[in-house]
Amino acid sequence: MTFKKGKGLDGKMKVIRGFINMWLKDETLYCNTCGTKYTGVRGKWVCDSKRCEEPQIGRNMDHAFGIMKQNKMMKDEVMGSETGASNEGAFRYAVSMPVSLLKDLEALFSSQYQEELFDNVYTLRRFMREFPQFSMARRV
Secondary structure, three states: OOOOOHHHHHHHHHHHHHHHHHHOOOOOEEEEEOEEOOOOOOOOOOOOOOOOOOOOEHHHHHHHHHHHHHHHHHHHOOOOOOOOOOOOOOOOEEEEEHHHHHHHHHHHHHHOOOOOOOOOHHHHHHHHHHHHEEOOOOOO
């Protein structure tokens, strides 16, 4: 599907929002650990690749909600700072999202717009403000 990109960061965020909405509707079951599509019986959660020690079988929506719950818990209990720095201040967390969503977004921007998804710090900060469910900082 082609997304029409407007000018500047507003246009980029509009494309990202549209893509995420479309991505969440995909009902394909896959393993979030290795990315292999799941073809087995629902309820018998064994990864088809046989490589995964901890298969995480689900749809895009399932994996996204799992990450959102994890991010909320991290923000509330683990983060030592409003800006996403660890308790020790050793490093700062930025975003956390399903691996397949990140790969798909990067591929979209690379193929359709010939640019990187997060090409500078301003784009990353804007993404964190627009999509707080994927941001690790309470304050950007």
